[in-house]
Amino acid sequence: MMSLKDLIPWRRDKEIMVDRGVDHPLQQLHWGIDHLFDDFIANMGWSGSAVHDVLSPRIDLAETDKEVIVTAEMPGLDENDIDVSLDRNTLMIRGQKTAEKEDKEKHYYHVERAYSTFYRAVPLPCEVDDEHVKATYKKGLLTVHLPKIRGVAQARKRIEIH
Amino acid sequence: MGQKDISLSGSREMTGREQTRTIIVRPAVDIFETNDGLTLVADLPGVSKESLQIDIDQGLLTIEADAKSRLKGETRQQEFVHGNFYRQFQIPNEIATEKISAEMLNGVLTLHLPKAEAARPRRIEIN
Numbered sequence: 001m002m003s004l005k006d007l008i009p010w011r012r013d014k015e016i017m018v019d020r021g022v023d024h025p026l027q028q029l030h031w032g033i034d035h036l037f038d039d040f041i042a043n044m045g046w047s048g049s050a051v052h053d054v055l056s057p058r059i060d061l062a063e064t065d066k067e068v069i070v071t072a073e074m075p076g077l078d079e080n081d082i083d084v085s086l087d088r089n090t091l092m093i094r095g096q097k098t099a100e101k102e103d104k105e106k107h108y109y110h111v112e113r114a115y116s117t118f119y120r121a122v123p124l125p126c127e128v129d130d131e132h133v134k135a136t137y138k139k140g141l142l143t144v145h146l147p148k149i150r151g152v153a154q155a156r157k158r159i160e161i162h
Numbered sequence: 163m164g165q166k167d168i169s170l171s172g173s174r175e176m177t178g179r180e181q182t183r184t185i186i187v188r189p190a191v192d193i194f195e196t197n198d199g200l201t202l203v204a205d206l207p208g209v210s211k212e213s214l215q216i217d218i219d220q221g222l223l224t225i226e227a228d229a230k231s232r233l234k235g236e237t238r239q240q241e242f243v244h245g246n247f248y249r250q251f252q253i254p255n256e257i258a259t260e261k262i263s264a265e266m267l268n269g270v271l272t273l274h275l276p277k278a279e280a281a282r283p284r285r286i287e288i289n
Contacts, residue, residue: 064234
């Protein structure tokens with residue numbers, strides 16, 4: 001056999017660990033709990049199929065005056081394998097890897113990537129116009145633009161404290 | 163922060179303590195072997211062909227990519243690591259480095275590392 005053992009990550013001391021870049025430990029806890037619930041719900045088997053290895057993709061959520069923008073990291077999917085839906089004020093993102101499958105025949109040295117279903121329910125910070133939601137999938141990133149319902153900002157009344 | 167202006171090439175030269183100040187993300191990687199060679203698959207969400215750099219120097223394979231901040235507006239929730247992807251691998255001598263090919267699709271990099279002819283399994287015909 002060839003000396004494929006050479007193929008190990010180069011010099012451990014030079015390897016840089018992932019820095020999650022999280023601002024605050026409480027925020028981290030908050031997301032952790034969110035993930036836990038998402039995973040729990042996704043694993044209840046409500047989708048009908050046998051749900052296993054459901055992965056909750058990381059998301060970013062930003063807000064402008066006009067819209068809410070949600071971005072999810074879902075590398076290696078086909079556009080057609082992604083399902084985005086809106087249920088009241090919750091955005092549901094689901095993806096299934098079909099193009100790529102872990103092949104037991106091949107001899108694996110490293111397996112770090114996910115071969116599973118992506119699922120995430122994202123509660124939105126405000127009401128959105130479900131008729132004009134736009135989603136794009138590029139470079140392994142799903143971006144969903146959700147326009148805010150006009151007038152909502154004005155409708156929100158500031159309550160004076162007497 | 164003020165770390166944004168540290169260029170990729172600069173960050174490589176940095177040592178020890180300084181380096182921890184730039185956010186470095188280790189991409190998830192699969193590596194498997196076939197008869198023809200090795201295949202390396204790396205998840206690089208948000209990376210375009212243009213911002214990806216693959217180098218091989220004396221058997222050391224370096225993958226680095228810049229994943230820029232992708233959001234406009236006011237961030238409400240941030241779980242992405244907005245940093246640079248960086249990872250290195252020692253590749254075996256049996257690989258024909260001049261024949262390595264790469265493709266990028268949907269945020270996934272696939273690197274084909276073919277074995278040199280001499281290293282491939284060969285059946286010897288009996289006359």
